[in-house]
Amino acid sequence: MSATSRPLFKSAPDGAPAPQYYNPATDAYEPLQGSSGASNVRPMGADAKGKATISLSNIAVGLGTVPTGATQAYITTESADIRFWVDGSTPTTSQGHLVLAGEQIILDSAGQLSNFKAITVSGTATLQVTYS
Structure with a gap:
C-alpha cells in the first residue's frame, strides 16, 4: 500500500x-x-565529538574546523531556508538541496563533512551542528 x-x-x-x-x-x-x-529526535551512533553554531547569509560557507575523528554531523536549521551541496560545489540561492527552516541534515562521512557548503535562500539562518 x-x-x-x-x-x-x-x-x-x-x-x-x-x-x-x-x-x-x-x-x-x-x-x-x-x-x-x-x-x-534521538541521535544515534557514536558519542559526540563536538558542536558548532554557524551563521549563514548570502555567501556560501562550509563547516569550518571539524573536530578530529568526526565522521558524522547532525545539523538543524533555524530561522531561514537554506540550500547545500556535499560534493564541494558552491550552492546558490536557487541551486542545491533545499532544506526548510526547522528541518535536519545528517552527514555521514568525513568527505561530506569536508565538502559541505551551505547558503541561505534569503535572510540569515543559523545551523546547530553536533559532530560524532
Whole structure:
C-alpha cells in the first residue's frame, strides 16, 4: 500500500488529524512522539565529538574546523531556508538541496563533512551542528 491510500491517525477530540508520519514498515500513519507537535529526535551512533553554531547569509560557507575523528554531523536549521551541496560545489540561492527552516541534515562521512557548503535562500539562518 502507499501512504496516500492509508487513513490519517486522529486523536483530537474534534476528529482532527494529530501530528503524525507515515511508517512504511507498518503501512500506517503513526503519531509523533515529541512534544508540541514536534518529532522526537534521538541521535544515534557514536558519542559526540563536538558542536558548532554557524551563521549563514548570502555567501556560501562550509563547516569550518571539524573536530578530529568526526565522521558524522547532525545539523538543524533555524530561522531561514537554506540550500547545500556535499560534493564541494558552491550552492546558490536557487541551486542545491533545499532544506526548510526547522528541518535536519545528517552527514555521514568525513568527505561530506569536508565538502559541505551551505547558503541561505534569503535572510540569515543559523545551523546547530553536533559532530560524532
